[in-house]
Amino acid sequence: MSYELNEHQIAQRQQTKKYISEHLVNSVDRMETEGVITADDINAVKESGIWEMVLGNETEWISKVTVLIELAKTSPSFASLFTDLIFTKSILANKYDGQFYSAAFVEEEAGSDLSVIQTEARKIKNNWVLTGEKWFVANAELADHYMVLAKTPDNTFSIFRVSNEAEGIITQEQKKMGLEGLKLSKVMFNQVSIPSSSLILSVDRSFEGLNYANGLAKLSISSLAIGIAEAALEESLVRARAREQFGNPIGDFQAIQFKIADITVGINAANTLLYLAAQKLDRNEEFETEAAMAKVFSTEIASKAVNHAVQIHGSHGLLNDSTVSQLYRSQRLTEIFGQTSEMQRITIAKYVIDHIGVNEKEVNYGLSL
Amino acid sequence: MDYRFNEREQALIKKIKEVCEKQLIPIQEEFGEQDVLSFDMVRALAENDFYRRHIPVAYGGLNEADQANATELCIIREELARQCPLAESTYSVTCLGSFPILLAGTEEQKKHYLGKMTSGEEVFAFALTEPNAGSDAVSLQTTAKLDGNEWVINGKKIFISNAGDAGVYVVFARTSDAPGSKGISTFIVEDDNIGLEVTQRLKMIAPHPIGEVTFTNCRIPKENLLGEEGRGFKYAMQSLDMFRSSVGAQQVGFAEAALEHAAEYARKRHAFGGPITQFQAIQFKLADMYTEIQAAKNLVYYAAHRKDLGNRVTKEAAIAKLYATQVAQRVAYEGQQIFGGYGMIKGNPLELLYREVRPAAIYEGSTEIQHMVIGRGMINGSFIDDSVEKVLL
Incomplete structure (x- = not known):
């Protein structure tokens, strides 16, 4: 029985601390007070190796949570970026391509109970067409893609990859309390047509x-x-x-x-x-x-x-x-x-x-x- | 990092389970609730080598590493408390009572007394607390004065477990006017010494042999001084440091028993057309009980593990004891709540557990003292260390 890090895990924590003291501390005020996190910040964390450590498959979860705690201690907003990324990357599994995804699951009337979402995807020829309104979408501005949960035929629910450049998407920031650097948005999908290859995963009503x-x-x-x-x-x-x-x-x-x-x-x-x-x-x-x-x-x-x-x-x-x-x-x-x-x-x-x-x-x- | 018990520890858990079922639980059932010691229990614990485990081989024990093992102590107390509380207290009081001898005794004292301890021939008592010296143990007033070849002890000790049943008392008394803890020394006093009198047996909230011991010109041989003169308080604190995480383990054991009974009952009990587990009021109680017990258990074994690695565990042990006692109280309360009226009836396991969990929040450093130790240490920086491997504060 023990709760100590091994040498490798210690080194990963030290690497995180180094990145924090050399880079992150200089940006904390901007992130936490002004609420501004930029693409440059993302590039810096990628270059430091921390991005790969948190999101890559090679790192143990003992290290990942250790790294996240260190980041959160310094800048909760910045650390919170990763929480959404960890979720979306897990859904993508081997389809993960290193890009920035934002989960668009929740709606005004569907939070803990996702089975009542209204967003719908219809198959039209070789495309899926998405319509609906998602709430509390994190980091919409930084995202390359949305990961959208929608109702699909036969009582199933499916998750789609939607480029943020797709036609018919309107976003609107939802101002909220705290975590200034984590932006939440309402994202409206109006007849957004996406290729059939966009379907990532289908699940049943249990959402297991x-x-x-x-x-x-x-x-x-x-x-x-x-x-x-x-x-x-x-x-x-x-x-x-x-x-x-x-x-x-x-x-x-x-x-x-x-x-x-x-x-x-x-x-x-x-x-x-x-x-x-x-x-x-x-x-x-x-x-x-x-x-x-x-x-x-x-x-x-x-x-x-x-x-x-x-x-x-x-x-x-x-x-x-x-x-x-x-x-x-x-x-x-x-x-x-x-x-x-x-x-x-x-x-x-x-x-x-x-x-x-x-x-x-x-x-x-x-x-x- | 590894949350699992090792093979030796797993074997110990299995053995405790077997011994409890075969021997210890039947003794407890027959004995019932009495405020005296069960000598049948002492014998059964001795026969099954419980008292031997932490005692070095040289003194009749089984401990080859010759270093007391806090993790094993916790395992034994947790499993006994969970399955057979009478065995737990019979075990732990004698272990604590004899621990200063293991710490500071001469070869001869260790051979003699620890031999009697491991065989179950004698049970021990740890006599520190006084009517006017509880949390502030340094202010104890019992005196021991050297007179020729004898120490003469005068004073009163209260809340002494095994009072009246113990064959050997380890007594803390003032031997000089040196300020603070420096004037305190430790003595081995056998129960047949003239001048040692059990002046009261106390009835406690839960069954336990405990009482008040008065020393009136109690003369003991000069060589019954334990360790060095003036270092008695240190021995007391070292003993309590060793046992502090295991008090938490005992509390975890009580809490586990309470949760197991409560969950089992909640599944069976029907109200409003179904088992009461259908209600979130009950579900959330069970969820919190389980979560808090798991956290308490983690903290207890973390403190024991750090101790076994040879670290100072002032903070870790205080955290373990403080949190586990709080959790046990909450879990026993909620468990009794789930049982409703049945939980109040004598004979219901929760009725007893609710009382059993109470004393540990007071003895061996009250909840308030643990708060003080942790809060003060954090603020004055005395807990800061630079170990890079730790993930806990």
Whole structure:
């Protein structure tokens, strides 16, 4: 039983830190305050090797989540780019061509329950024709392609690759809270005609065909949340040491110490759940329950962490440009994207109801219960 | 990184399961809830080599590495707590009580006392807490004064597990006026010493042999000083450091038992036309119980693993104990909630578990003390290390 990185994984984390200190730190303000992430930023992260590390097939998930946590600690917005990319790349599988895809799955009336989407694809001669309106599409401006979920004949749902240059697409930014560098858009597809080769994958109403990709998305959002939580803790520690009230650093007071303790405990607990899921994934074991646990736990501890961080900073933490207020706003999305906390709990509960206490004679050899 | 137990650990888990089913659970069932020690349980634990596992071979144990193994200690406490709580407390109290002897005893003391410990001939008690010295153990007031060839002990110890049943008490007392912890030393006191009296047996929230021990001019041989004079507090803290993660393991064991019972019951219990597992109110409880237990378990074994690697684990063990005790309380509460009225009836496993989980949030460093240790250490930077392999804070 251990939770330590091996030499190779340590080297990958060091490589990430090097990229962060040489490149990313210089862009953080622009990304998090102005909300501007450019194609140059993407090129820089590609050149650094980090892009390939996070999205390539050669890297273990233990390393990927480690890299994502480091990125998120510095720039949550930038790290969040990868969470969507990890999902779309997983759906593409061997059709992945290194380009930038944006998932267009969700609609105004279809979030956790994708079966009620209205977007439709009709086969007309050799083409598919897409019509519908997608909401909360991430990074529409940076994307080369949209990955669109639509209803297809025979009660199936299919995922299509749609070039952002295709005729009949209108995008409209949806301003939101936090993660300034992650742009969300409404994307309207009006009779968009695409070649039949655009169909990537078809699934049935259960959407079980998306489980694996969803599991990866959970790991990446969990990493994002832990990065945010660690950044909030770091800000809190700095503040607790420096800020004096009543003649002492506020860190001398138990009111502050206990908050710090709770965040520290929670982040460590979240970390073990995330790395447990990552290990199971790397061993090709079932990991969906673990991914759900990691996701719900780490996003909720991140919520506590940013809340405490603002409290420890007092009014300074309310100023829009302060790091903790940015973290406070940016954290919120993690409890909703990559499937809501409620959906995670349903996944976990299903496992518990099916397996726990069913056969009390069973001996548990792994760390999993 | 590897979340799995190794082969030796898996074999241990399997063995505990077998022994529990064959011997320990029947003893517990017959014994019921009593606030005294079950000597049948002591014998059964000894027979099956439980007390031997962490004791070096030279003193009658099975531990070839000659270093106490925190991971094994956690496995034993978790599995016993989950399957047979009476065995768990019978095991752990004697292990903690005798641990200072293993830490600081002379060859002769170790051979003599640890021999009696591994064979189950004697059970041990760890006598640190006093009526006015709990979390602030340094302020203890029991004194030991050298008089010729004897130490004379005076004072009162409270919340001493195995009081009245122990053959050997490891007692912490002040031997000088040196400030703080420096004046504290450790002594081995056998129960038949005149002047050692069990002045109260205490009835606790859950069944447990525990009481108050009063020392009145209790004379013990000079050589019963354990280790060096003035280092007693250090031995106490080192012992508790070794056991802290395992308190968490015990709590994980209780929580697992609570979840297993609750899940099993929830599937069977029908309301509003179906099993209550159809309701999200129940589903979400089960999901949170499971998630938190998994996290607690990870933290417990992480702390034990770091300890076994030879690291200081002040932070890790505090985190494990703090979190596992909180989780066990929540899980026992929610488990009882799932059982409804049945969970309140004597004989229902949740009724007992709900009480069993309570003391650990207080003993061996209360929840408040763990918060203090973690929060203060993080803020003053004393936990910062530069190990590049760690992914936990």
